[in-house]
Amino acid sequence: MFQTFTATASPEQGPPRLAALRAAMAERGLSGYLVPKADQHQGEYVAACDDRLAWLTGFTGSAGFACVLTDMAGVFVDGRYRVQVRDQVADDFTPVDWPEVRLADWLKAQGATGRIGFDPWLHTLYEIDALYRALEGTDIQLEPVANLIDPLWEDRPAPPRAPATEHPEEFAGTSAAEKRATCAQTLKDAGHSAAVLTLPDSLCWLLNIRGADIPRIPIVQAFGILHDDGHVEVFSDVEKFADLAPDREVTIADWSAFEPALSQLAGPVRLDPQSCPDAVRRILSAANVPIAEAPDPCVLPKACKTETEIAGARAAHLRDGAAMCEFLCWLDAQPPGSLTEIDVVTALEGFRRATNALQDISFETIAGAGPHGAIVHYRVTEDTNRAAGDGELLLVDSGGQYRDGTTDITRTIAIGTPTEEARAAFTRVLQGMIAISRVRFPHGIAGRDLDALARVPLWSAGQDYGHGTGHGVGAYLSVHEGPQRLSRASTVPLQAGMILSNEPGFYAEGKFGIRIENLIVVTPAPQLEGATVEGMLSFETLTWVPIDRRLIVTEMLTQAERDWLDTYHAEVARRMRPRLSESAARWLADATAPLG
Numbered sequence: 001m002f003q004t005f006t007a008t009a010s011p012e013q014g015p016p017r018l019a020a021l022r023a024a025m026a027e028r029g030l031s032g033y034l035v036p037k038a039d040q041h042q043g044e045y046v047a048a049c050d051d052r053l054a055w056l057t058g059f060t061g062s063a064g065f066a067c068v069l070t071d072m073a074g075v076f077v078d079g080r081y082r083v084q085v086r087d088q089v090a091d092d093f094t095p096v097d098w099p100e101v102r103l104a105d106w107l108k109a110q111g112a113t114g115r116i117g118f119d120p121w122l123h124t125l126y127e128i129d130a131l132y133r134a135l136e137g138t139d140i141q142l143e144p145v146a147n148l149i150d151p152l153w154e155d156r157p158a159p160p161r162a163p164a165t166e167h168p169e170e171f172a173g174t175s176a177a178e179k180r181a182t183c184a185q186t187l188k189d190a191g192h193s194a195a196v197l198t199l200p201d202s203l204c205w206l207l208n209i210r211g212a213d214i215p216r217i218p219i220v221q222a223f224g225i226l227h228d229d230g231h232v233e234v235f236s237d238v239e240k241f242a243d244l245a246p247d248r249e250v251t252i253a254d255w256s257a258f259e260p261a262l263s264q265l266a267g268p269v270r271l272d273p274q275s276c277p278d279a280v281r282r283i284l285s286a287a288n289v290p291i292a293e294a295p296d297p298c299v300l301p302k303a304c305k306t307e308t309e310i311a312g313a314r315a316a317h318l319r320d321g322a323a324m325c326e327f328l329c330w331l332d333a334q335p336p337g338s339l340t341e342i343d344v345v346t347a348l349e350g351f352r353r354a355t356n357a358l359q360d361i362s363f364e365t366i367a368g369a370g371p372h373g374a375i376v377h378y379r380v381t382e383d384t385n386r387a388a389g390d391g392e393l394l395l396v397d398s399g400g401q402y403r404d405g406t407t408d409i410t411r412t413i414a415i416g417t418p419t420e421e422a423r424a425a426f427t428r429v430l431q432g433m434i435a436i437s438r439v440r441f442p443h444g445i446a447g448r449d450l451d452a453l454a455r456v457p458l459w460s461a462g463q464d465y466g467h468g469t470g471h472g473v474g475a476y477l478s479v480h481e482g483p484q485r486l487s488r489a490s491t492v493p494l495q496a497g498m499i500l501s502n503e504p505g506f507y508a509e510g511k512f513g514i515r516i517e518n519l520i521v522v523t524p525a526p527q528l529e530g531a532t533v534e535g536m537l538s539f540e541t542l543t544w545v546p547i548d549r550r551l552i553v554t555e556m557l558t559q560a561e562r563d564w565l566d567t568y569h570a571e572v573a574r575r576m577r578p579r580l581s582e583s584a585a586r587w588l589a590d591a592t593a594p595l596g
Helices: 011-027 052-057 082-088 103-109 125-134 176-190 200-207 255-263 278-286 299-303 307-332 341-353 370-374 420-438 447-454 559-579 582-591
Strands: 032-036 065-069 073-077 094-097 114-118 140-144 194-197 223-227 232-236 250-254 269-271 291-293 366-369 392-398 400-402 409-415 470-472 481-486 499-502 505-508 512-515 518-524 537-541
Touching: 011 032, 011 052, 011 065, 032 052, 052 065, 065 103, 073 082, 073 103, 082 094, 103 125, 125 140, 125 278, 140 278, 176 194, 176 200, 176 223, 176 299, 194 200, 200 223, 200 232, 200 299, 223 255, 232 255, 250 255, 255 278, 269 278, 278 291, 299 481, 307 341, 307 400, 307 409, 307 518, 307 559, 307 582, 341 366, 341 392, 366 370, 370 392, 370 505, 370 512, 392 512, 409 420, 409 512, 420 447, 420 499, 420 505, 420 512, 420 518, 420 537, 420 559, 447 481, 481 499, 559 582
Parallel strands: 032 114, 073 094, 114 140, 194 269, 232 250, 269 291
Antiparallel strands: 032 065, 065 073, 194 223, 223 232, 366 392, 392 409, 470 481, 470 499, 499 518, 505 512, 518 537
C-alpha cells in the first residue's frame, strides 16, 4: 500500500515549537521570521526532512507559508486550504487568506518593524524582490539568515537518498543528448554561458532519469549547471547515480561542490527568478559573476510533450481508466453507509495495482465523503475517517504514476439518493468542464483567457471555486507541472503537446464538495470551412471514465452539452469495454447510456 493514514501533524505540536522559534529570533535580534513550505529546489512537493511549515504549525497543505512575529503568527494559505488550515493549526496561529492579503500589507497592518529574517535557500528571486519592493519606505528590513527551524527540529528525518534510474528513450521520445543540445542552443542564442537548474524535474527531464526522492513524484533531488556547450554538472549525493551508465557530457559531484562551482562561472549565468533560490544569486554576486534573469531553459520544452510521450499518456489513461471503471463498479455495489473513506482509498489503489504497471500513486488519494469533500485537498487519516452515508456525495481525486505517463482524475459519486441542491451544483460544474473540453482557440491564448469559461455556469448562480481550473501534468514526472495552467494567474500561451487538467469544482463547506476532472492535451484543431483564423488549437481528452449521470439535471444542459456528454460516454464505452471484467462491462453499459 503506497498511501498511509497516519496523522502526520497535530495542532498541539505548534505552541511549544512556536515559543522555541521566538526564542531563537530574540537571540538574533529578529522581529520576525518567514517559514515557507518550499525546500531549496522550489518544487511544489518537499521531502519529510524539509517540511518545516508542517513541523512548526501542523498545516500539511502543499502550498503556503508562515510569518512569525513576536506577538502574532500568520499562516498564509490559498483558497484550496482555508477549511483545512483551521482544522490543523492551534489558536496561536492566525490563518490569512493569501494571495488576497499580501505579506507586506499584513506586516504593515500588524505594525511590524525591525528585521524580518528569511533563509535565502528557501525563497525565490521573484519572491524576495517583490517583498523588498513592497516594503520600501517602511521600518521593516529583510535579512537573510541561517535557517532557524533546523537546529530546533530534534527528530528531523534524514534526507532522501534513493537511486537514480534511467528513463529510456522509448518513453521519452528524445535522447538526453538531443535535449542538452537544444537547451544549450537556447542559452547561446540568448548570449548566456550557463543556466543554473534548481528544479529536480527539469534536471530529470534533461538527463532522461527518474528517482524516488519525493513520495509520489519520481524525481532525483539535485542541482545542475547546464553550459552553453551542452555539458551538465550535477550536484547531489554521488552514490545516487552509481547505477547509471557514464556520460562524458555529464559530471556528477557532491552537494558541497555546488557553491564553489557557481563562484567559478564566467557569466552571464541564467537564473529563473520564479524558481531559483535567492541564495544562488547572492553566491554569484559575491563572486562578481554576471547574472541574467530568464526562464529555466528546460521548462517549456518539458511542457510540450513529444509524440512518444503523448502516446504514452494515452496508453496510461486507458490502463488507468479501466482500473477506475472496475473501482466505480465495485463502489456502486456497496450499500450506502457501508464504506469508509479509508476503505475507498484502499480499494482504489488495489485496482490500480492490479494493472501490474503501477509505479506509485501520483499523489495522496483524496476521498472526501459528505462535508470532507469540501476540503479541497483533504487527506483521510485514522482520526478523520468517516463513512459515506446515504444521500451524500463522495469526491474521489486520484492518479497513478506509470512509466509511460502520469494520470490524475476526479469523479464525484452519488451515495444513495443525492439532494437537488447537490445535483444542480454538480450540473453547473459539469457545464464548465464541458466548456473547456469543447473550446477552440487561436495561438497566443493563455490559461487566464480560458479559465472563466469553466466558471460562467457557477457565476450565473452566484457560486465559484477557490482554485485554478487546471494545472500542467508531467510525463512520468510531477502531477503538477508548469508553466502551463488554466488559471486567472497564467500568462503562458498554450502550445501543442501541453497536458493539463480540466477540473472545475464547487464546495459547500460543512455539506459537500464537487469536482469533475479529466486530463486534456493541447492539439491542432481541425480547420473549419469558411474559417478566417488558421492554425487554431483545441483540447484532446485523455481520460475515459464515466461521469455520474445520477447527479446531472438534464434540463439544465444545452443540446450541445448533452451531445458532448453522450458522445464522450459512447467513446468511454468503446474504449473501456474490452478492458473490463464481465461485471464491470455490464455496469459500464448503464453508466454510459445516453441521457434521457
